[in-house]
Amino acid sequence: MIDSYELFYWPGIQGRGEFIRLALEDAGAPYVDVARRSAREGGGVPALMKLLKGGGPGPLPFAPPFLRRGKLVIAQTTNILLYLAPELGLVPEGEPARLTAHGLALTLADLVTEAHNVHHPIGPGLYYEDQKDAARRAAVSFRAERIPKVLGYFEQVLEHAGGRHMLGRKHSYVDLSMFQVIEGLLYAFPATMRRITKTVPRLLALRTRVAARPRIAAYLASDRRIPFNDNGIFRHYPELDRAPVKPRTRAT
Amino acid sequence: MIDSYELFYWPGIQGRGEFIRLALEDAGAPYVDVARRSAREGGGVPALMKLLKGGGPGPLPFAPPFLRRGKLVIAQTTNILLYLAPELGLVPEGEPARLTAHGLALTLADLVTEAHNVHHPIGPGLYYEDQKDAARRAAVSFRAERIPKVLGYFEQVLEHAGGRHMLGRKHSYVDLSMFQVIEGLLYAFPATMRRITKTVPRLLALRTRVAARPRIAAYLASDRRIPFNDNGIFRHYPELDRAPVKPRTRAT
Numbered sequence: 001m002i003d004s005y006e007l008f009y010w011p012g013i014q015g016r017g018e019f020i021r022l023a024l025e026d027a028g029a030p031y032v033d034v035a036r037r038s039a040r041e042g043g044g045v046p047a048l049m050k051l052l053k054g055g056g057p058g059p060l061p062f063a064p065p066f067l068r069r070g071k072l073v074i075a076q077t078t079n080i081l082l083y084l085a086p087e088l089g090l091v092p093e094g095e096p097a098r099l100t101a102h103g104l105a106l107t108l109a110d111l112v113t114e115a116h117n118v119h120h121p122i123g124p125g126l127y128y129e130d131q132k133d134a135a136r137r138a139a140v141s142f143r144a145e146r147i148p149k150v151l152g153y154f155e156q157v158l159e160h161a162g163g164r165h166m167l168g169r170k171h172s173y174v175d176l177s178m179f180q181v182i183e184g185l186l187y188a189f190p191a192t193m194r195r196i197t198k199t200v201p202r203l204l205a206l207r208t209r210v211a212a213r214p215r216i217a218a219y220l221a222s223d224r225r226i227p228f229n230d231n232g233i234f235r236h237y238p239e240l241d242r243a244p245v246k247p248r249t250r251a252t
Numbered sequence: 253m254i255d256s257y258e259l260f261y262w263p264g265i266q267g268r269g270e271f272i273r274l275a276l277e278d279a280g281a282p283y284v285d286v287a288r289r290s291a292r293e294g295g296g297v298p299a300l301m302k303l304l305k306g307g308g309p310g311p312l313p314f315a316p317p318f319l320r321r322g323k324l325v326i327a328q329t330t331n332i333l334l335y336l337a338p339e340l341g342l343v344p345e346g347e348p349a350r351l352t353a354h355g356l357a358l359t360l361a362d363l364v365t366e367a368h369n370v371h372h373p374i375g376p377g378l379y380y381e382d383q384k385d386a387a388r389r390a391a392v393s394f395r396a397e398r399i400p401k402v403l404g405y406f407e408q409v410l411e412h413a414g415g416r417h418m419l420g421r422k423h424s425y426v427d428l429s430m431f432q433v434i435e436g437l438l439y440a441f442p443a444t445m446r447r448i449t450k451t452v453p454r455l456l457a458l459r460t461r462v463a464a465r466p467r468i469a470a471y472l473a474s475d476r477r478i479p480f481n482d483n484g485i486f487r488h489y490p491e492l493d494r495a496p497v498k499p500r501t502r503a504t
Contacts, residue, residue: 059352059409062359062402072348075355082334083351096324099335100311103327107314113365121373121386123393134373134386141375150314157311 005031005084008048009065013232014180014225016077016112017065022176023081025219027088033224035064078105081173090173101167104157104174108181111150115184116233118142118240128237139240143192147185151200154178158202166206178203179210184234189241257283257336260300261317265484266432266477268329268364269317274428275333277471279340285476287316330357333425342425353419356409356426360433363402367436368485370394370492380489391492395444399437403452406430410454418458430455431462436486441493 005024009017011033024031037043051073054060061075067084074080082102085091091101121138122131158166166174182203186193197204210216219225228234257276261269263285276283289295303325306312313327319336326332334354337343343353373390374383410418418426434455438445449456462468471477480486 054408054412059356059412061355062405072351074351076358079351079355079358082354083347095335099324099326099331102334103313103331104311106328106331110365113362117369117373121369122389123397125393125397131389134389137374137383137386141377145375145377153314156306160306160311 005029006034006068007031007065008034008051008068010048011035011045012226012229014184014228014234015065015232016109018180018226019077019173019177020065020067020080020084021224022180022216022219023084023088023090023173025224026173026176026213026215027090028215029084029088078102078109081105081177085173088173090171090176092167092170092172097167101172101174104154104166105177107150107153108174108177111146111181112184112233114142114146114150115188119235119237128235132239135237135240143189143241147189147192148196148199151185151196151203155200155203158206163202164206164209175206175210176216179207179216182207184228187228188234188236190236191241257281258286258320259283259317260286260303260320262300263287263297264478264481266436266480266486267317267484268361270432270478271329271425271429272317272319272332272336273476274432274468274471275336275340275342275425277476278425278428278465278467279342280467281336281340330354330361333357333429337425340425342423342428344419344422344424349419353424353426356406356418357429359402359405360426360429363398363433364436364485366394366398366402367440371487371489380487384491387489387492395441395493399441399444400448400451403437403448403455407452407455410458415454416458416461427458427462428468431459431468434459436480439480440486440488442488443493 007017007020007024009015009020014021017033021033023029032043034043035045035048037047039046048064051066051068052060052064059075061073063075065077065080067074067080074083082098082105085101086093086098091098118138119128119135120126120131121134128135154166161168165171166178211220228236230236259269259272259276261267261272266273269285273285275281284295286295287297287300289299291298300316303318303320304312304316311327313325315327317329317332319326319332326335334350334357337353338345338350343350370390371380371387372378372383373386380387406418413420417423418430463472480488482488
């Protein structure tokens with residue numbers, strides 16, 4: 001019998017943990033979402049904090065998500081996916097395919113960091129409310145330059161790969177991560193995304209296909225899928241999804 | 253005969269490419285820093301742009317650095333290190349050690365992104381001069397919270413590992429990357445770093461030891477080491493390394 005995977009991540013948000021959840025769900029793998037279990041079952045945030053404060057044999061992780069399997073504790077979202085994908089059948093065989101997948105996953109992770117930076121440009125230690133003006137400016141740049149550029153890149157990769165899967169003929173965790181990023185952007189920046197729909201048709205079709213995968217569809221309909229909210233990475237602040245409002249000038 | 257490694261990165265900055273250069277130099281591996289070669293030798297930025305615009309068999313990389321070896325093109329700094337380290341003898345054997353190393357490298361890469369964000373909080377599309385006020389605020393948060401927290405974490409990892417190497421008994425690319433981050437922070441935030449010297453003694457000693465490794469010392473003294481400058485990730489803007497200046501109030 002194999003140990004089940006234990007995912008450690010904040011219980012109230014999709015966040016970076018969602019990229020791991022989607023891979024485990026798509027593969028139908030047994031896993032425990034530790035911090036979402038009750039304290040009585042050994043879960044909750046205290047269980048997460050305990051591991052974060054040291055206790056494993058190797059270096060402690062800096063931040064969630066991390067994955068435990070037996071004695072192994074793996075830190076960082078993309079590192080966890082790198083480890084899981086071959087076991088879950090979510091990446092083609094061979095080192096070149098795995099390096100390509102990982103490179104794409106890392107580029108997606110960079111975009112996720114940028115999406116977070118939009119509502120927290122000054123720093124994670126301040127509330128959004130205390131950095132709203134900078135956020136408004138960061139959002140203009142993100143919407144006008146970054147979203148089109150980065151999604152344009154992934155659209156091109158998908159086209160180059162034949163249009164169906166990010167890595168070509170085979171479904172992989174990169175498709176799942178791509179789905180999550182598109183979902184997040186559609187939630188956070190609906191007006192912006194409406195305007196670029198025509199430029200990324202393959203990515204939007206990929207998103208639809210991933211959502212229709214039986215296990216993913218079941219997961220998305222379950223209460224295991226935490227709804228998007230204003231504590232996560234992708235946040236819908238309407239003021240960050242609009243053209244900057246110019247100050248009204250009064251005649252005379 | 254093996255193909256030599258070809259590194260593609262911007263020729264005028266250390267940037268993210270420096271993490272790769274340090275690994276190759278420390279191992280004494282043969283490599284070509286393509287964009288620093290002359291156009292006559294097939295180098296220069298055009299050679300880099302050519303690959304970036306497509307031309308390889310797999311997906312094109314989103315941005316430099318990327319590494320080519322024969323037909324393989326690997327994107328993303330940490331992915332390149334993941335690939336190179338076993339070949340260069342810069343990571344202990346076995347999957348657990350490699351996952352641990354990669355997790356630490358990814359956490360360092362996050363800090364590098366944050367260090368860049370300090371002078372470009374609004375976005376990469378604007379000049380520093382056009383986001384100076386936000387940068388000043390971001391720098392306060394980075395200096396007061398992030399540097400102590402993240403370096404404190406790495407200090408703890410190093411202590412836990414015995415104090416000599418990030419991964420315990422063996423030198424690895426994580427030591428080299430750690431060196432580069434400390435170097436960068438010392439260059440960009442000398443006043444801030446002076447204040448926290450006593451809290452990260454092991455990291456500072458590690459930095460000294462890495463700098464004294466014969467191949468690294470030779471590299472640092474050579475013109476292959478590009479000096480830090482105001483186009484890179486770590487930039488020394490004195491106004492970002494000081495306590496915020498309060499507006500003077502006039503006694504009337």
